[in-house]
Amino acid sequence: MPRMPTRPLAFDRAMHAVLDACRYATTPAGLFVAVHQALKPHVPVDRWCAMTLDPATSLPTGGVHENGFSVAGGERVLRLEYGGPADVNTLADLARSKAHVNTLSAATHGHVETSARFREVLAPEGLRHELRAVYRDQHGAWAAMVLLRAPDREDFDPREVELVAAINEPLTRALRRLLLLAEMHTRAEPGAPGLVLLEPATAAEARSELQVRHASPIALQWLDQIDDSSAGPLPYALYSLALRAAREGHAVTRIRARSGRWLTAHAEAALAAGPGISLILQPSRPHEIAQILAGAYGLTTREAEVARLVAAGCTNEEIAKLLFVSRYTVEDHLKKSYEKLDVRSRSELVSRLFFDQYVPRTKQEIALDGTGWFM
Known part of the structure; x- marks a missing residue:
């Protein structure tokens, strides 16, 4: 009987290092830094960043960015991600995908120049290779990590992608625990x-x-x-x-x-x-973003829930199935939401939500509660 292939010893060492990082971290930022240090010998990079996500919408709520893009580059990435036509390999797409981890090269079938993010941010900042990972559990997406390499390095290989994907469970579990403990003490x-x-x-x-x-x-x-x-x-x-x-x-x-x-x-x-x-x-309580939407923009409860699901990347058909209503009802709720938010499209709705509600709270460094939303 043939023997089953085993993972390399380096993979196991990396996983043990990540588990230790998750075990001893005391803050979300500290967790990201410790996990990066654990991965660094096995997945070397030139720059990186990581962020917490709101499980209700997959929108960023804070993180570690000083080792990633420049300030201008980071702002441009956010504009491309949430302020205009969708680029490839977005965080929302990864949060809903089966793999939840992908390289820019794989997402563009080797033609990274077709990505607006590559043309407008990565290339001007001396970068070429990008690996994005969204970490999630049954409650939603809790975190994302972006790893970057310069043109003189090789692209991320399948084993590196596998390792970055494999840390999903310990990382989300540790982050969830830290948020719950922070809320308990606050x-x-x-x-x-x-x-x-x-x-x-x-x-x-x-x-x-x-x-x-x-x-x-x-x-x-x-x-x-x-x-x-x-x-x-x-x-x-x-x-x-x-x-x-x-x-x-x-x-x-x-x-x-x-x-x-x-x-x-x-x-x-x-x-x-x-x-x-x-x-x-x-x-147990629902994510608070629906209440924020209802209060800030005068949306009804159902309109707010539809808007939240749009932000999470759901199609009208998917929203209809989740809410047990017809697609036409979803379209009607969306039309009314567009009028109340003074927007004309799904991308403008997400942009309005992110820049009006998430960015100000992130800049104020408001702590997150156990649901991933701001306290």
Whole structure:
């Protein structure tokens, strides 16, 4: 029987370095820098940048840009990405694609000169090769990374592309955890996230495999709201979630509270601090961008949701299926949204949303909450 091919040892070393970077990072910017340093020996570049994305729209909400384009070049990239006719290999396209990682060369079938981004930014700044990656999970796109090389280097090869794609799960998991923890430390009112730290039980404690080492006051309030029989120190649903995280590294579930409100629980093996599980409880809530759209532009709830899905790159047919309405209803909502936002096309709508709502918040360095939206 033929032996299955194995990945090179260098690939495994790179993945271990990325996992360590994800484990010890304390901020999204620090995470991006650490991951880049972990990849650098295996995917060398001349310049790079990375950014957080709003999972509701795939629009940037901040990031690390000082090692990427010049200030003028970065502004031009944003204008090309969100302010005019769509270029190739956009972040929105990658967020919705199966691969979620691609080179500019592959996207243009080797004719990079056909890309406006190449002609107007990369070439003038002494760059030729570009690799873009969007990192996402079941909730949406959380981050993007852009790697750049000068003309005297080789283009990114398939193994490099594979490695950049392979870090999707640890990177999105780490970023999601950092956003949740940041929100937990920033917000103290009821409705904020709560933290429970679990550790393996001692031999003398036969009731369960895990015991609670710490529970924040907010976490205790949420635990009291869960109508479920107990398994050890926690409700059965959460204890099962923690055991799955101990086995798989990470697990998430939604639980209905006594009040009728839904809670989202994230459990993660706390490998950096020794054996144990961190459990974060927070209210489940929709992305807040629809509320922002409704309040800022006078859109109805459905018009705002259609506009959000347009920003995420969905076609009218896809929006109709997601909202369980006809394509003609979607077109009618879009027409009314265009009138209220004073725009004439989908690209102008996305541009208006990005430059009116995202850019000012990014410049003010407003922190992100656990949904990826600005606090």
